[in-house]
Each structure stands twice: as structure tokens, then as C-alpha cells.
Amino acid sequence: MLAMNYRGPFRVRAEQRPMPEILHPEDAIVRVTRTCICGSDLHLYHGMVPDTRVGSTFGHEFIGIIEEVGPLVTNVKIGDQVLVPFNIACGKCNFCKQGLYGNCHESNSMATAVGGIFGYSHTAGGYNGGQAEYVRVPYANFGPTVIPADMDPDDAVLLTDVVPTSYQAAEMGGIKEGDTVVVFGAGPIGIMAARCAWFFGAARVIIIDHIEYRLEFAKNYAKCEAYNFKSMADPVVFLKKTTDWYGADVCIDCVGCEAEGNTLQTFSGKVTLMQAGAATALQWAINSVKKGGIVSVVGVYGPPFNYVPIGNVLNKGITLRANQASVKRLLPKLIEHVQSGRLNPKGLITHRVPLEEISDAYNIFSKKLDECIKTVLIPSAKH
Amino acid sequence: MNIENEDYKNIPGWGMDIDLDNEPTYPMKNYTGDDHKRSDYERSEQQKVDVELLKSNERPQYSVVFGNTVPPSGLSGMIRRYAFKHSEDRYRHWIPLIMADRVNAWEGIIEDLAKGIIPNVLAERGIKSELRYNAKGFATKILVTAAVSVLMIAWIRNKKK
Structure with missing residues (x-):
């Protein structure tokens, strides 16, 4: 065969x-x-x-x-x-x-x-x-x-x-009616997760990536807002500002270990393999969500370890939810x-x-x- | 499971606030309490172990089914066997596995050659699509590589002189 x-x-x-x-x-x-x-x-x-x-x-x-x-x-x-x-x-x-x-x-x-x-x-x-x-x-x-x-x-x-993973990403976000949901990554999972976020009552769905054609696709397919992080000085500040300086209610990481956007993460995770890939999206998710918010992770990371701001998870009272679908x-x-x-x-x-x-x-x-x-x-x- | 205080249910206040709905994994998990039975559940018939199978030392037995593909062999196999002596918690497990993967890529080339196959690395890397959709990027990469190589050669020659 x-x-x-x-x-x-x-x-x-x-x-x-x-x-x-x-x-x-x-x-x-x-x-x-x-x-x-x-x-x-x-x-x-x-x-x-x-x-x-x-x-x-x-x-x-x-x-x-x-x-x-x-x-x-x-x-x-x-x-x-x-x-x-x-x-x-x-x-x-x-x-x-x-x-x-x-x-x-x-x-x-x-x-x-x-x-x-x-x-x-x-x-x-x-x-x-x-x-x-x-x-x-x-x-x-x-x-x-x-x-x-x-x-x-x-x-x-x-x-x-694709569909179950994306749906579960939104489900794990514990989205409440009226919530603002930020999805990192406009690949197939991110696009579908943004689409599924509406099923749970989101009032605003934002998708973040750096590839223009994918952002355009996401905007049309998932009926969401789409932003290119390369056009921003700092994506975390952008997301805080656009949520009344509060932070998103729910952030979803649909990128995983091959993220771009942070030099230190890229160098340590993708160039030197000092960690299990670049955890940029997860870092942004943790830092962009509101205090007491929920971060849902379906992006795939390798088994050894990653550099993530776990101190902020504690100090902000964030619930981190993740699983294979x-x-x-x-x-x-x-x-x-x-x-x-x-x-x-x-x-x-x-x-x-x-x-x-x-x-x-x-x-x-x-x-x-x-x-x-x-x-x-x-x-x-x-x- | 060894429970030191068998009478724990008589501790004042025990269980007063149990709320099964307060399950942080809900709705992913339909909590039944079966977790406390640990590995006491009906298992299917064990798949016959007829290839060398490296097992995590964090479990006592093979899973009922498993993949029997590509058993460890050669130098990479030796490295993998070493890795599996250590738990998934240890760098001594994961870093050797990554090393074994790199060694295995070279073993794959030797294996191909031994079978009389000359691996078409460019085709395997998708050269056709590269030329069709990324000709400019591909040409740039070739030019940059060539320029860096020329500069390196010139630098080495100058150093020798």
C-alpha cells in the first residue's frame, strides 16, 4: 500500500x-x-x-x-x-x-x-x-x-x-454570555475555536496572528475581529486597551510550540531547543486575560518543559485549562x-x-x- | 490505597461542603469517583508483545494495545533504551530521545543507501511546491547560502596565508 x-x-x-x-x-x-x-x-x-x-x-x-x-x-x-x-x-x-x-x-x-x-x-x-x-x-x-x-x-x-479540539477549546474557556474571548493563532484550530466561541455566548471574539491572509480568512469565516500582532508595539498592551484596560475574559492558545513574536521565546524554543518550543502565545494569553480569567490551551507543546509566567497565573488567580480533545x-x-x-x-x-x-x-x-x-x-x- | 486514618469520616465537618458540580474539569469530565479505584477496572485482552517495546517506567505494565511500528535499532535504539531507563520527569529521558531522533535521520539515509535507494532529499523536502509557490524565497536562500559560503572560504584562505 x-x-x-x-x-x-x-x-x-x-x-x-x-x-x-x-x-x-x-x-x-x-x-x-x-x-x-x-x-x-x-x-x-x-x-x-x-x-x-x-x-x-x-x-x-x-x-x-x-x-x-x-x-x-x-x-x-x-x-x-x-x-x-x-x-x-x-x-x-x-x-x-x-x-x-x-x-x-x-x-x-x-x-x-x-x-x-x-x-x-x-x-x-x-x-x-x-x-x-x-x-x-x-x-x-x-x-x-x-x-x-x-x-x-x-x-x-x-x-x-479540528472541530472537536476547537469546540473543546471554547468549552474549556468557560465562556459566559457577554464575554470577550481572545484566540491566539489563526490556523484551522484557531479559526474554528473563534467560530465556536459564539456558541457559548461570547459578545466579542478577537483573533490574533501575524499572517494576513489567515487573518482575512478568519474574519470572514468566524465573523470575528482579526488583528496582526506585527502591527502592534505590544500585543498584551493592545488587548488590555481594547478591553477597557481590564483584560479579556477568556484567552485561548491555539498556537502551541512553534509560535512567533517573542525573540527570547523563539531563540530558546526554536533555535536552541532549550525549551519545548516557543511558548509565546501562552505567555500572551496569561498576560492578556483579566484577573480571575480563564486561559484555555489546545496548542500542542512538547513534553520536557516551557518558560511560561506561572507567577502571573498565581497572582492574577487565573484558571488554566488544557487537554487533548x-x-x-x-x-x-x-x-x-x-x-x-x-x-x-x-x-x-x-x-x-x-x-x-x-x-x-x-x-x-x-x-x-x-x-x-x-x-x-x-x-x-x-x- | 493505604488510608492511615480509617475513621476520617468522623472528623468534624468532614464532607459537609461536597459539591460534585464544583469539578474544575467540568464539563470535560463526568466525575464518578472511579478515580479512587485506581487501576481496578475491566481490561481487554493484552496485545501480544512480539516486538521490542520500550515502556515508560512510570507504569507497571504495558497498555492493552500499543503501536508495534519501528522498534528501536542501531545507535539510535541504544540511546532510546538508555532514555527509557529514566522517568518522564527527567531530562535524561527526553534529551536522549531528541538526540536519538537526530541520529536516526542519518541512519535512515544509510538504510536507504543499503537498500540501493538514493534518497531524493530535495523531492522529500517539497522542491516542486517550493519552486512553484516560493521561487523568490528559494532563490534568495540559495544566493545567501552561496554568498556566506564564498565569504567563509575566502576568510579561511586569508587566515591560512
Whole structure:
């Protein structure tokens, strides 16, 4: 089968690789029909996630058709079209039983700080991902969700990560009616989080980035205010001023470890790797939120550590909330939002690329060329 | 779990203000109290461990399922094995893993060559899209690299003289 093959930082290729096999009675093999490159895949691509082994296949956002099932799989059958949550969850451990499906205790032997994630390094379990024609899906009785017949596959594939992560980012913000919400990062997650903030009653949604075409896109798609931090002397002062010198009620970090905008953070986090990436967005979020406000974090940071103003979290009484999205918990509600037309995930897609051209797809997304917002890869596997 | 004071519920005031809704992770977590059962829950059948699998020393057993891709090998594998002797709390875990990743990239090139594949690094880095959408940036990068190289060579030659 054709699959992505990681060869080292900034180097990926598509090539023929062995077919995945059923390794556990609750496994399924899925023939991938759509898969995306996620902004967090770029952290792997840039060599920033420890234990990313050469020969791995990335891809945690994918949908497809059940091709084969293990002997104990009863909830899906061969031929079902399914969307597969990006996090691998057993549904039985005490974390899963309480809805923390992004924190399953039985899907990752290699780290306790993160549950299993498809195609996201050995730190996240060492699974191959969906940027391939076929992929092994563990816990097939629990994770894969049958796609409603009337749902566009482009919408479905964005329900595996982008929409739930963004929605949970807004949800974790504890947004109250009338709140001012600031979203850092106008990538697919930030744009969708800004869109979702309205669902919780925000009165004002502001998005901050430095890439003009993305700010313009965000303004139109999420109906929010959009500002370029490069046009400001100091983004924190700007945000204080625009909130009556009070601070935003809620700040959401949708950037993670590859932020720009602060020389010290960039040098220590991206140039010298003295910390797990540049935590500029998180620093701004903490410093821009009001006293007693909430900072919600869905931007991905590496496991060692980051320089963040934790003293300000204490002194301002900030609540810091963060997690990998609990996709399975949110799916029923989000499917309803999509089917009713309230959310239009596929509106984020700007590029559709054959899997064969994955090297160029990564380069375009990584360097934000051709006004790229979201890339969908289309494998061409045939029976 | 060892509870030293079995009679703790008789401590005056114990539990008077319990408010299950006051769960800082709500609504992400549907708090049930199962956390106190720790790892006492029904587990599925263990996936057969048929490859070398490095396990975090912060857990006693393998997770029920795991990825069996790319087992550790070569020099990078040796470094990874060392890393996994240390907990996720230690730099001795993470820094060797990052080092192993860099070593592994070179091992990948050697592996390709051993298989008779000459890696097309430019194609792997997306040269086609670079020329199509970022020709100016690419040309600038080439020119700057060339200029810096020429200056370096000139400086070294002058130093030798």
C-alpha cells in the first residue's frame, strides 16, 4: 500500500509499505478515503517531538471504510464508512469512563503524560497514522463512529480532530454570555475555536496572528475581529486597551510550540531547543486575560518543559485549562451542529492533494504557501 | 490505597461542603469517583508483545494495545533504551530521545543507501511546491547560502596565508 514515510526533519515521502495487520481481537483495518495534515503534524515534521522515529507514518485525522475486523469487533462491520477520533481510547479505563477519552490509560505504553494518538510519534504510542491507504485502528468497538449517510466526507474528516479540539477549546474557556474571548493563532484550530466561541455566548471574539491572509480568512469565516500582532508595539498592551484596560475574559492558545513574536521565546524554543518550543502565545494569553480569567490551551507543546509566567497565573488567580480533545464525547453534539448547517467545517479546506504528493503538501502547509489553511490528502486505494 | 486514618469520616465537618458540580474539569469530565479505584477496572485482552517495546517506567505494565511500528535499532535504539531507563520527569529521558531522533535521520539515509535507494532529499523536502509557490524565497536562500559560503572560504584562505 502507499503510505507516508518520515525520513527526518523536513523530509517525508510517499512509498509502498507493508499492509497493516490485525494485532488485537478488537482491531479493525480501515481503508482511508480522506486524511488531513494537522498543524500539530508540523511539530513532528519539524523534528520537535521526542521519539519521532524514521520510518513512521503520520496522520491522526482520517476517515475511511472498514476493510477487516478482529474477532471481538461487534460495533462496526466491514463496509461501514467511519470517522476515527484522533485519540485511541479503550472506553473502559477509569479515565475513559469519566469522559476523558483523550487521556486513555490503556493505549500508550511509552508515556504516561499522553494517551495513544494515531501517527504521532512513539511518545504517543508508536502507532502508524492515517496518511496511508490503510491503517490499523485499535479498540474498533469504541473509537470509530459511523458517518451519517448525508454527511459530506470533507465535513466528516474534520470531525476527527479540528472541530472537536476547537469546540473543546471554547468549552474549556468557560465562556459566559457577554464575554470577550481572545484566540491566539489563526490556523484551522484557531479559526474554528473563534467560530465556536459564539456558541457559548461570547459578545466579542478577537483573533490574533501575524499572517494576513489567515487573518482575512478568519474574519470572514468566524465573523470575528482579526488583528496582526506585527502591527502592534505590544500585543498584551493592545488587548488590555481594547478591553477597557481590564483584560479579556477568556484567552485561548491555539498556537502551541512553534509560535512567533517573542525573540527570547523563539531563540530558546526554536533555535536552541532549550525549551519545548516557543511558548509565546501562552505567555500572551496569561498576560492578556483579566484577573480571575480563564486561559484555555489546545496548542500542542512538547513534553520536557516551557518558560511560561506561572507567577502571573498565581497572582492574577487565573484558571488554566488544557487537554487533548475528548472527541468521542463531543461527536454527537458536533455532528448535529454540522448537519444543521450551524458549522461548516469543510469551508476550512483550501487544498486537496493526492497522497502521492505528500512531500509538497507538507512543504506548502509548513511554509504557509499558496494561502493554505487546511490540506486534505486523498489516497487512491482501489479494491 | 493505604488510608492511615480509617475513621476520617468522623472528623468534624468532614464532607459537609461536597459539591460534585464544583469539578474544575467540568464539563470535560463526568466525575464518578472511579478515580479512587485506581487501576481496578475491566481490561481487554493484552496485545501480544512480539516486538521490542520500550515502556515508560512510570507504569507497571504495558497498555492493552500499543503501536508495534519501528522498534528501536542501531545507535539510535541504544540511546532510546538508555532514555527509557529514566522517568518522564527527567531530562535524561527526553534529551536522549531528541538526540536519538537526530541520529536516526542519518541512519535512515544509510538504510536507504543499503537498500540501493538514493534518497531524493530535495523531492522529500517539497522542491516542486517550493519552486512553484516560493521561487523568490528559494532563490534568495540559495544566493545567501552561496554568498556566506564564498565569504567563509575566502576568510579561511586569508587566515591560512
